Amino acid sequence: MLFGIIWGDYLDRSDIKVCVLRIEGTNNEEEMYNAFKRLGTSPEIVHLKELKDIFDYNCLMIPGGFSAGDYVRAGAIFASRIRAKMANELHKFIDEGWPVGGICNGFQVLVELGLLPGFKRMDYPNACLFLNNSARFECRPTLLKHESKGKCIFTRNIPKGEIMMVPSAHGEGKLLLPKEKDFDKLFENDQVVFRYVDKKGEYAEYPWNPNDSAYNIAGICNEAGNVFGMMPHPERAYFDRNKNGISGMKIFESVLKYIEEK
Amino acid sequence: MSSKQNVFEVDLNLPDEKLLELSQKIGIGLSLDEMKSVKNYFKEKGRSPTDIEIQAIGQAWSEHCCYKSSKNVLKKFIFNLEAPQNIFVIKEDAGVVEFDENYAYVLALESHNHPSAVEPYGGAATGIGGILRDVVCMGAQPVALIDPIFFGPLDLPYKQLPKGVKHPEFLFRGVVAGIRDYGNRVGIPTVSGSVYFHPGYTSNCIVNVGCVGIVKKEDIIHSRVKELGDIFVMVGGKTGKDGIHGVNFASAELHEESETTSRSAVQVGDPITKEPLxxxxxxxxxxxxxNGMKDLGGGGLSCVVGEMAHAGGFGAKVNLEKVLLKEKDMMPWEIWVSESQERMMLAVSEENLKEVLDIFNKWDVNVVVIGETIPEKRVLVYYEGEKIFDMDSNFLTSGPLYAREVRIVERIQKDIETEKPTDINKILTKMISDPNIASKDWVILQYDHTVRGSTSLTPLWGDVVNFSPQDSAIVKPVEDINKGLVISTAINPFLVEYDPYWGSASAIDEVFRNIVAVGGRPHTLADCLNFGNPEKPERFGDFYQSVMGLNYATKDLKISFSSGNVSLYNESVIGSCPPTPTILCVGIIDDINKKITSNFKKEGNSIYLVGKTEREFGGSLYYRVLGIKDGIAPKMNPKNLVNYSNALLESMKDGIIKSCHDLSEGGLAVAVAEMTFGSDYGAELDLPLIQDMRADEFIFSESNSRWVIEIENDEKFEDFLKKNRIPFMRIGKISGKDLKITQKGETLVDVPIETLRNKWKNAIWNHMG
Structure with a gap:
């Protein structure tokens, strides 16, 4: 395929190993795998049971789906199994600057793990992706404005202020933090990566903001910028087939560029 | 027989009336003649049957499993159609059709009506579960789900609800939630379907489910054992008391007590077991x-073991105590016929067994060896070493066939003169807010239609938050190529009820033009025929006419039915469901980037109508709104359909068609309105004088084989259509923010798009919100 030729040296790329982690009910792993594969890397779909050492990989991705049926709370069971298996290794992996990303259910897992917003090291959640205000699962296209000033390593190839059309599909995507101060901190730290907007680029209400997330927030990163989660699905908008401008591919390119330069 | 094993002999030496009573008492629903042939079989054997044996016959001989009423008719009119792209069709759980040189696609369509009427959430969810297994058991990865569903009116007052029947809104909410929770969790996109409301579904809701999958040709696997020595390996969910007598329940009319007597016939679904399975x-x-794979669906183990062994030319020996159970106190016959969900049967050679067990253990999926093939064509069942079942599979799998009496109910149709309504705006608004026209976004947006990242055209498409309904969905099933599967369903129950023959032919016409409207080439069909009690001659007459209509409509199309399902007995004390032959069509688009969508693209572009408009108002929405019961049902001509379609596909290749939408219920006016909804624009139509027709009739006629098309280069388009002798008419242009329809200076319709769009969007929400 063309991408290896356009985007850097194919050989280096193929040395990059991406772990697409799954358990039962995870169901977006193939499109996540394809997103990295198309860019010339060596992704692997790994069942948590079979994961040997996270340090075998250069990047950890938690895909969407309904891990363990989303019983208890979306992402909670997957998070607690990850914690039981490798809490310390994962913190070390992140501290060493390796990228960790979560899309949709994966974002919910990272929040349940306490890694996002991750103001300080903790092993319990300090945020929640609550039930959408519409109280329903909703699958619809959403417009996202890129807000990161450069901290988030997953979006560095996307200019600030760009708008992308990315499909959303979730029932629990309304981001809330315990205190108003937490939001101030999120903005001050450049941790807000994507916000839902309307066609004019303005922060608008439902259905533009499909879950009524606070401040229209769709995706955030940690303080260091190497842990990132978002509700909408860039892997489903990988190709800009509908000519909406920025394609989902940019996200995967950004993180690969970071790994290559690391 | 040993009572230790809870197996009992059944004495069939009974007088006729007692024999029939027995059939009903033990819940197998066999007729007197059928009971008598069972009696004779065992008389020849010189013994009485065990309860498990007679239960097995009850499963295998049910209408649901052996199509005893419909098979003769289907053989004559449906199965004899052929198409070169078929790889193998009709004979197994799903049809297999060529996609390209390396891949085939697999499709299946069936009903889950009775379970959904009693327990809508579980019934619909397990419908999805079952159809997924039908596709998986051919070796295919499911890539799309399809859900045509039919209910009574949402605003039905509770006091008008027949006894023992659940309210349409209750059923509708439950069914949609069941489809949503199962489909979304298992991660297969629900991309197509339909929602219909009609009083005839009040006591017989219809829930059809379809699935399309993709398989490498070399991976296609059959539902049979391959060789002597094959081991039966049962995988997936455990077996419980849920889903006992499901097929018998599906093969009888619903009655007041169905709720209490048949609840246990509804299975319990678990998508999080299915996903790793x-x-x-x-x-x-x-x-x-x-060596072989088959899903456990209707009839449970009883059907799957016998059918797999029989199809391979062998017999089977099963150790029933090996089956993993959900609950302890199950009788052997209950284990044998249970229809518990999420189970599959594999035929595996000895040398591969360990590796198979390891794979299932890795995925934390239950796996257990339950039996083996034997040379003689018999099915033997042992329970802890004791033989409790011994029958030849020929007798078991050769259910009776009937030539049911056909009575054609004459339906007199006449074209009548009507008075021109004074306020067409009001009529159009009423049509747009009819629940059968109104936006189904309440349903569609609850289904994940973009999971797997391969959906190229979603069922609603337009301007981010404003959508036009699309005629088909498109899925790109193979990573390395841009070829797509185009998926659509069609059925207008009002039309089929009005005229089963032409209504059914119209469903073929509609599904064909739906595929063409997005740029697809229709490639194969599946049908799910939902009708009333076949033992009533007039019901069977409807069935017969409908199947003849399908035959007529398809015979020149060069495509055939590759999969199908018949659901009879959709009937209760207050009557039958409207005849409902649901049609699913899969088409091929060579490059998904060339798809055509239905929302208007650019102000100033021309709007064309392609096809011929006739005085065809029988069963139409227009006459329903006016309260008129007469009219001629729309006819269709397969040759015209193919010619028009080919011309459109050719112009689409040239890139001159910017948007396209098929004309169905509500005719031209509704189609154009729908095209504006997903755009920022309105439309101005100015009609010429039409022979034999007033303008209001023209804009609401439901004649077949017609499309509305947006064109940028008029001349090129017109030249091409003229050259191909395709009837067309330039009717107006994309303009402004209103829908204006005029004829020779006289205004028929003038409404702001925003007003129409709100009516259209809110009609279902107002009930469900």
Whole structure:
């Protein structure tokens, strides 16, 4: 395929190993795998049971789906199994600057793990992706404005202020933090990566903001910028087939560029 | 017989009336003649049957399993159609059709009506579960789900609800939630379907489910054992008391007591068991470790063991105590016929067994060896070493066939003169807010239609938050190529009820033009025929006419039915459901980037109508709104359909068609309105004088084989259509923010798009919100 030729040296790329982690009910792993594969890397779909050492990989991705049926709370069971298996290794992996990303259910897992917003090291959640205000699962296209000033390593190839059309599909995507101060901190730290907007680029209400997330927030990163989660699905908008401008591919390119330069 | 094993002999030496009573008492629903042939069979054997044996016959001989009423008719009119792209069709759980040189696609369509009427959430969810297994058991990865569903009116007052019947809104909410929770969790996009409301579905809701999958040709696997020595390996969910007598329940009319007597016939679904089960089955299959695979659906073990062994030319020996159970106190016959969900049966050679067990263990999916093939064509069942079942599979799998009496109910149709309504705006608004026209976004947006990242055209498409309904969905099933599967369903129950023959032919016409409207080439069909009690001659007459209509409509199309299902007995004390032959069509688009969508693209572009408009108002929405019961049902001509379609596909290739939408219920006016909804624009139509027709009739006629098309280059388009002798008419242009329809200076319709769009969007929400 063309991408290896356009985007850097194919050989280096193929040395990059991406772990697409799954358990039962995870169901977006193939499109996540394809997103990295198309860019010339060596992704692997790994069942948590079979994961040997996270340090075998250069990047950890938690895909969407309904891990363990989303019983208890979306992402909670997957998070607690990850914690039981490798809490310390994962913190070390992140501290060493390796990228960790979560899309949709994966974002919910990272929040349940306490890694996002991750103001300080903790092993319990300090945020929640609550039930959408519409109280329903909703699958619809959403417009996202890129807000990161450069901290988030997953979006560095996307200019600030760009708008992308990315499909959303979730029932629990309304981001809330315990205190108003937490939001101030999120903005001050450049941790807000994507916000839902309307066609004019303005922060608008439902259905533009499909879950009524606070401040229209769709995706955030940690303080260091190497842990990132978002509700909408860039892997489903990988190709800009509908000519909406920025394609989902940019996200995967950004993180690969970071790994290559690391 | 040993009572230790809870197996009992059944004495069939009974007088006729007692014999029939017995059939009903033990819940197998066989007729007197059928009971008598069972009696004779065992008389020849010189013994009485065990309860498990007679239960097995009850399963195998049910209408649901052996199509005893419909098979003769289907053989004559449906199965005899052929198409070169078919790889193998009709004979197994799903049809297999060529996609390209390396891949085939697999499709299946069936009903889950009775379970959904009693327990809508579980019934609909397990419908999805079952159709997924039908596709997986051919070795295919499911890539799309399809859900045509039919209910009574949402605003039905509770006091008008027949006894023992659940309210349409209750059923509708439950069914949609069941489809949503199962489909979304298992991660297969629900991309197509339909929602219909009609009083005839009040006591017989219809829930059809379809699935399309993709398989490498070398990985196609059959539902049979391959050789002597094959081991039966049962995988997936455990077996419980849920789903006992499901097929018998599905083969009888619903009655007041169905709720209490048949609740246990509804299975319990678990998508989080199914999701890894699909992965494990496909992994084992792609590693060439399986000799055969079949899903456990209707009739449970009883059907699957006999059918797999029989199809391979062998028999089977099963150790029933090996089956993993959900609950302890199950009788052997209950284990044998249970229809518990999420189970598959594999035929595996001895040398591959360990590897297969390892794969399923890795995925945390239950796996257990329950039996083996034997040379003689018999099915033997043992329970802890004791033989409790011994029958030849020929007798078991050769259910009776009937030539049911056909009575054609004459339906007199006449074209009548009507008075021109004074306020067409009001009529159009009423049509747009009719629940059968109104936006189904309340339903569609609850289904994940973009999971797997391969949906190229979603069922609603337009301007981010404003959508036009699309005629088909498109899925790109193979990573490396841009070829897509185009998927659509069609059925207008009002029309089929008005005229079963032409209504059914119209469903073929509609599904064909739906595929063409997005740029697809229709490629194969599946049908799910939902009708009333076939033992009533007039019901069977409807069935007969409908199937003849399908035959007529398809015979020149060069495509055939590759999969199908018949659901009879959709009937209760207050009557039958409207005849409902649901049609699913899969088409091919060579490059998904060339798809055509239905929302208007650019102000100033021309709007064309392609096809011929006739005085055809029988069963139309227009006459329903006016309260008129007469009219001629729309006819269709397969040759015209093909010619028009080919011309449109050719112009689409040239890139001159910017948007396209088929004309169905509500005719031209509704189609154009729908095209504006997903755009920022309105439309101005100015009609010429039409022969034999007033303008209001023209804009609401439901004649077949017609499309509305947006064109940028008029001349090129017109030249091409003229050259191909395709009837067309330039009717107006995309303009402003209103829908204006005029004829020779006289205004028929003038409404702001925003007003129409709100009516259209809110009609279902107002009930459900």
């Amino acid at each position: 699909i992965h494990a089955c496909l992994e084992a299959n792609s590693k060439k470790l399986l």
